[in-house]
Amino acid sequence: MFRASGGTMRAPIGIRVRRHRIQMKQTQAGLARAVGISPSYLNLIENNKRDIGGRLLMDIAAQLEIDIEELSGDPEQRTLHALQEVLNDPLLHGLELEQADLHDLVARFPEVARALTRLHAVYGDANAELEANANRLSSDPMLSEMLHEVLSRITAMRSSAEILSQVQDLGAEDRERFSSSITREARSLSTTVRSLASYFDLASSRRRSISPLREVEDAVINSNNHYPELEALADELRAEVLTKGAFAEIALAEALRQRFGISCRRWHGGTSPQPDGQNSTRRARFDEDDRVLWLRSSSTAATRQFQMARLYAQQAGADVIAQVCARFELTTDEARNLALGALASYAAGAMVMPYADFLAEAEERRYDIDLLSHTYTASFEQVAHRLVTLRRKGAEGVPFGFLRADPAGRLTKRFPLPGLALPGSGHGCLLWPIYTAAGAPGVVRQVSEFTNGARFLMVAKSVKKRVSAWQEQPLMFSVMLACDLLHADRTVYSRGLDLGDTAAQVPVGPSCLLCVREGCSHRQESVSAIMQSQPI
Structure with a gap:
């Protein structure tokens, strides 16, 4: 089993610095002098014994004449977290691996590290298949x-x-x-x-959606969830819709009718006939034969607007969306179909919330998600998704990580950040605010400290996918955004918090299985053993 000594999991940036410095035929003393640090400090960096970031990272990248993203360590950090998840699998308990071993593996043999994580994902899928078959045989x-x-x-x-x-x-x-x-x-x-x-x-x-979903999710994470081609497409399509009036349901419906001959109709749900006779939980369905977009009446106005924009993007920008999808290099048709849908949703979000205007509004409103939701007739989740995509070079927003959990607490969507360790599947840390948001009336906020020393401001809220209706239970999820504490003061959610008060910070982990906090009273990994040894 792997346990990081001191809880620190740094990406091996130093090894990259050393490799590029040698390729540039620079000495340690020369590079250190150029960036204003001592040779001994640079030596610690190159041996991965000191963190590096901010201005120093930019100065080193400039001296080595490489893009800062090559030294950021984001891909390596994700691989390290994935390997930590692999090595904390109960099947591998007893194996003793040091943190330095993982760093060397990721830095020197990145393809081997990725192969291990991919094999573990396949192993997890196979176990899920066996368990499902066992349950079916008995029931x-x-x-x-x-x-x-x-x-x-x-x-x-x-x-x-x-x-x-x-x-x-x-x-x-x-x-x-x-x-x-x-x-x-x-x-x-x-x-x-x-x-x-x-x-x-x-x-x-x-x-088989288990593997394709994970494959698409990993592809989105590796692409940093920002696509300039889709941003340009969204700006063009929004301009087309605006010729029909203010950007809203009426203008979108008219644009769909005029350009594609598609009409939008409401389906009332409940006891009324379904337009397709299928799953009653669907919020929208496009009948290609009749050229009708069926919209569930119990869906919110934000959901209806989003679904109309999504269909417009699918119809008008199919080629652009397919080109972006091709870069993902997915292995199955199911994964490709899921990716095409996700990219269409990205384009729809960019249509509803155009990049430049939305970023300016977000900065002015200090990333108040509810206020931005009202401004753009968008849901809390749609705004949260859009905030995560603000990665345009030279015009970046606050870098956020994203997480969504269903009512059972299972993680259904994720977008991690360096230092923000999120498990690939299952449940997260019970101390995250995403698990207390379900019973709270509004946004829940928390300053969290991970086992690797990284500190994040987390904000979470319980959201409805549709309004309550007779004989229909509301469809609920919890959504959480997290940003490094360094950026917290740019958001409205830091107001009234003493960000430097370490006593007020909640010690958290990625999940019980991956967490090194053995003495945590919320730990659930060994709950069966506890139940057997202690009275309830």
Whole structure:
């Protein structure tokens, strides 16, 4: 098992600095003098014994004539966190690896490190498949019936075969009857087994979203979730919609009708007929044959506007979206379809909240998400998503990490930051505000300190995907944004907080499995052992 000594997980930036310095044929003393530090301090940096960032990182990048992103260590930091998740798997308990070993692996053999994390993801998917099949074998009535039929036919065949082999004076007619029975049962058994195999294949194909979702999520994270081509497309499409009036549902509906012959209609849900006879939880559905976009009436105005913008982007910008998707190098059609949908949503968000205006408004309003939601007729989650995409060079917003959890606490979306360790799946740390937001009336904020020493301002809120309606439960999620404490004072959520008060900072981790805080009273990793040894 891997436990970082001192809790620190630094990306191996120093090794890159050393490699580029040697390639530039510079001495340690020369580079140190050029950036205004001592050679001994540079030596500590190159041996990855000192953190590096801010102005010093920019000065070193300038002296080495490379882009700062090459030294930022963001990809390495993500790989380190992924490896930490791998090595804290209970299957690998007992393995003792030092932090320096991980740094060397990521710095010297990055492809090997990525291969290990990919294999672990496949292993996790295989375990999920086995568990799902085990549960189905014990609870699925269709499988129980099929298995019972298989056993019955095998029993009948065995009985006939035993009679044929053990009864010596069996007449020819009886032998023919028992042989025919075996043949008949064998044919029926073959049909049943084929049906059983097809049933498993069908169910398995429906569950394969585990791997494609993770693959798309990783591709988005690796691309820094910013796409200049989609920003340009969104500006162009927004201008088209504005020719029909103010950017809102009416103008979007008219633009869809005039350019693509698509009409927008409301579906009332509840007891009324569904437009497709399928899943009643869908917020929108496009009927391509009838050229109708069905919008659920119980969806909020922000959701309806977003779905209309999304369809407009899909229709008008299909080629641009496909080109961006191709760069992801996804391995399955399902993953590509998921990515195309995610990129269409990105374009829709950029249409609703155009980059330059939205960034200026966000800075002026100090990133007040609820106020920005009101300004742009967007949901809290839509604004949070958009804030994460403000990564344009020379016009960056506050760098935020993003997390969404369903009512059961499972993480369904994530976008990490350096130092913000987020697990790839499952549940996060119970001390994060995302888990207290569900019962809170508004935004919950918290200054959190991770085990690697990184400190973040976290803000979370419980959000509704649709309004409450008769016979419909509201669809709820919790959304959380996190920014490095260095940027906290740029946001409205730092107001009234003493950011330097270490006593007020909440010690957190990425998840119980990955956390080194063994004495945490909220720890759930060994809950079964605790339940057995202590009274409730």
